[in-house]
Amino acid sequence: MKTPPTIAVVIPAYNEEQHVGAVVQAALLLTPQVVVASDGSRDATAQVARDAGAQVVELTQNVGKGPALFAALQATQAEYVVMLDADLVGLQLEHLESLLRPVLDGQLDMAIGIFDGGGLMTDFGNKMTPHLSGQRACRRDWLLAVPHLGEERWPEPAITDALKGSGVRWDYVELPNLAQVMKEEKHGFWKGVGHRSRMYVNLLGYKRRKRKSIKLKEERHS
Incomplete structure (x- = not known):
């Protein structure tokens, strides 16, 4: 008889006391292995x-x-993981199963969740930059092997x-009626805009940091 696959839900979280509890409770409907990495909250x-x-894994x-996600992945030995943001609103078992x-089933190696019908702003932002979605499912060993995963903010x-x-x-997999709390809602409009701007600056600098890392490695081995 084939052994059923082991599954864990991993949730990086920073100052999400208002939302993380509901996300955890929904995740527990899928699997008893739910790991939250509190990123110095x-x-x-x-x-x-x-x-x-x-x-809970607590980073000091x-x-x-990135480092919080890496810590959560290291805290489980599950074969498959579902990665979630800690500030989701309306998360249901059906979203996780989708x-x-x-x-x-072997159709995909990674599924990436996209909000649909969860709210104008969250839908718009998610569909404009779907590659930045924090809702994903894949094999744990593949995700752990992603270069620089634990180094990138x-x-x-x-x-x-x-x-x-x-x-x-x-x-991409559509996640109907699921939303995410916008940074502008959490911090106020202008402070939220500042947080968002710093995030995008960091995201856009990834390729430059990657080139620098490769160059340093080449210099060490030359």
Whole structure:
């Protein structure tokens, strides 16, 4: 009899005490292995996630989503992982199954979730930059092997780069009536715009940092 695959949900989180509990509770409907990596949160994110039933990894400093994701992945031995943002609103078991099913069935190596009908701004932002989605499903060993995953503050460009270079099968999966809390809602309009701008500056600098890393390695071996 074939052993069923092991599945974990991994959730990087920074100052998400208001939302992470509901995300954890929904994730537990899919699997008992839910890991939240609190990225140096200054609020009660870690305790709320723990009270909701998650295994919690606490990073002592805010080092970014990439290192937090990497820490969460290292905290489980599951064969497959579903990666989620901690500030989702309206997450249901059906969303998680939609992400995971094509991967478990062997149709895709990675499924990337796209909001549909969750709200004008979240839908628009997600569909304009779908490659930055934080909702994904794939094999854990593949994700752990993504170059620079644990070094990048925002891991999505590194994942996208690995997808393009490895020939794996991937596609977008619509997640109906799911939304994400906008930075402008969390921090106020202008402060939220500032957070968003810094995020995009960091994301756009990925290729430059990659070239610099390759050059340094070449110099060490020359």
